Amino acid sequence: MTRTEQREATRRALLEEGRRRFAADGYHDVVLSEVAQAAGVTKGAAYHHFGSKLGLFRAVAAQVQEELGARVAAEADRRADPWEQLRAGCRAFLAAGTDPAVSRILLVDAPTVLGWDEWRAMDEASSARHLREALEGLVAAGVVAEQPVEPLVRLLSGAMNEAALWLARTADAAALEQAALALDRVLGGLRTGAA
Amino acid sequence: MTRTEQREATRRALLEEGRRRFAADGYHDVVLSEVAQAAGVTKGAAYHHFGSKLGLFRAVAAQVQEELGARVAAEADRRADPWEQLRAGCRAFLAAGTDPAVSRILLVDAPTVLGWDEWRAMDEASSARHLREALEGLVAAGVVAEQPVEPLVRLLSGAMNEAALWLARTADAAALEQAALALDRVLGGLRTGAA
DNA sequence: GAGTTTCACATACCCCGGGTATGTGGAATT
DNA sequence: AATTCCACATACCCGGGGTATGTGAAACTC
Numbered sequence: 376m377t378r379t380e381q382r383e384a385t386r387r388a389l390l391e392e393g394r395r396r397f398a399a400d401g402y403h404d405v406v407l408s409e410v411a412q413a414a415g416v417t418k419g420a421a422y423h424h425f426g427s428k429l430g431l432f433r434a435v436a437a438q439v440q441e442e443l444g445a446r447v448a449a450e451a452d453r454r455a456d457p458w459e460q461l462r463a464g465c466r467a468f469l470a471a472g473t474d475p476a477v478s479r480i481l482l483v484d485a486p487t488v489l490g491w492d493e494w495r496a497m498d499e500a501s502s503a504r505h506l507r508e509a510l511e512g513l514v515a516a517g518v519v520a521e522q523p524v525e526p527l528v529r530l531l532s533g534a535m536n537e538a539a540l541w542l543a544r545t546a547d548a549a550a551l552e553q554a555a556l557a558l559d560r561v562l563g564g565l566r567t568g569a570a
Numbered sequence: 571m572t573r574t575e576q577r578e579a580t581r582r583a584l585l586e587e588g589r590r591r592f593a594a595d596g597y598h599d600v601v602l603s604e605v606a607q608a609a610g611v612t613k614g615a616a617y618h619h620f621g622s623k624l625g626l627f628r629a630v631a632a633q634v635q636e637e638l639g640a641r642v643a644a645e646a647d648r649r650a651d652p653w654e655q656l657r658a659g660c661r662a663f664l665a666a667g668t669d670p671a672v673s674r675i676l677l678v679d680a681p682t683v684l685g686w687d688e689w690r691a692m693d694e695a696s697s698a699r700h701l702r703e704a705l706e707g708l709v710a711a712g713v714v715a716e717q718p719v720e721p722l723v724r725l726l727s728g729a730m731n732e733a734a735l736w737l738a739r740t741a742d743a744a745a746l747e748q749a750a751l752a753l754d755r756v757l758g759g760l761r762t763g764a765a
Numbered sequence: 766g767a768g769t770t771t772c773a774c775a776t777a778c779c780c781c782g783g784g785t786a787t788g789t790g791g792a793a794t795t
Numbered sequence: 796a797a798t799t800c801c802a803c804a805t806a807c808c809c810g811g812g813g814t815a816t817g818t819g820a821a822a823c824t825c
Contacts, residue, residue, distance in 0.1 A: 378821055382773065401682065406811060418812090419775050428812065487596065487682045491735060526749040529736040530729040530756060537728020538721065540686060554721040561725060564759020573792055577802065601782065613783090614804050623783065 386424050388414040394435045398476040402484045436485050439476050444501030461509045466555050472539025519565045583609040589630045593671040597679045631680050634671050639696030656704045661750050667734025714760045
């Protein structure tokens, strides 16, 4: 095995095992040497690749965040109408909350582990950006009333984050539909010709 | 000084210093022995009163939460109309986010330190309860469309939590008004005779 | 293709800080 | 006045993040 191959292999193994444990046990309860051992290497490898426990977490969170953003975007792009794209994206996000990797890592631990500012920057780079662009497009198209988009993005982002966490705890299948309907009503308040 | 007096005094001192440090530095970066020392006692006192570092944090968070709930309720009670009460309460909550004790302790650290379930139970006992009762009242009065209130509470609670954190970072005074207006639009979507 | 360099780790160690077990002195009880 | 009680103080343990250094095999040089 060539060196770059080996390097990539251990890096992936650490990332994978870290993701599994961070999602299951939370940042604080994960011990780095155990992650390394389960990945077939030692703690030294983890520090060589990620510099610190926080570094590994950051890499894991970034990966999960990217995947989530892609999933939401993909679901939105299956619709033609911009308003339906927004709705579909929101629903996809809510559904994604059932994945502990999303709920535990991204929504619960990341803000306090990475700090709120870095977390927000990370969120902005993926899922929040889609939300912002969708809203800006709707404002430009006159579907949503002219207004500063930034506060709106924060409100909706927070609403969905919390709702996703709530859904993750309530195994009720009907809850997802209820939350989606409630979100529809809330979003409906933004439409210009709101009925 | 009598014993119960002394007991209360050290307890209050620890609570006060802990609150200050948790708000300023975050749970992880606070070292318990330093809190105790600044409070004029030793680590032993802290363990005697609160059992663990987490115990102290729990007590601090509960206190902040209670204060916040009272503040929001007080602001709401200054209005007569139920709909205006809801708006006033929401605005008061958003404004409260500038206090690091609220933003850092309650909104950022508490969910991951106490666990999301305990955090939610705590939130429910104070601020979220007011929101639920307000919404239930409005539904009963026919102002808000008949629907499951639970998902709605989660959505709005999350929206305001995140918005409060955002406001805490943007020293802009206009931002609060923008966020309040955006919240008005979102809430407006819930009214039955929505215009 | 032997020697040299590089580098991806492994090994051994440090040390901070949460937690615990036990001591103590003064208030409360009898 | 003697005893009990209890709110702490003191001394200690130890898990786990971080670091400094060693090592062996791949990659490069001539």
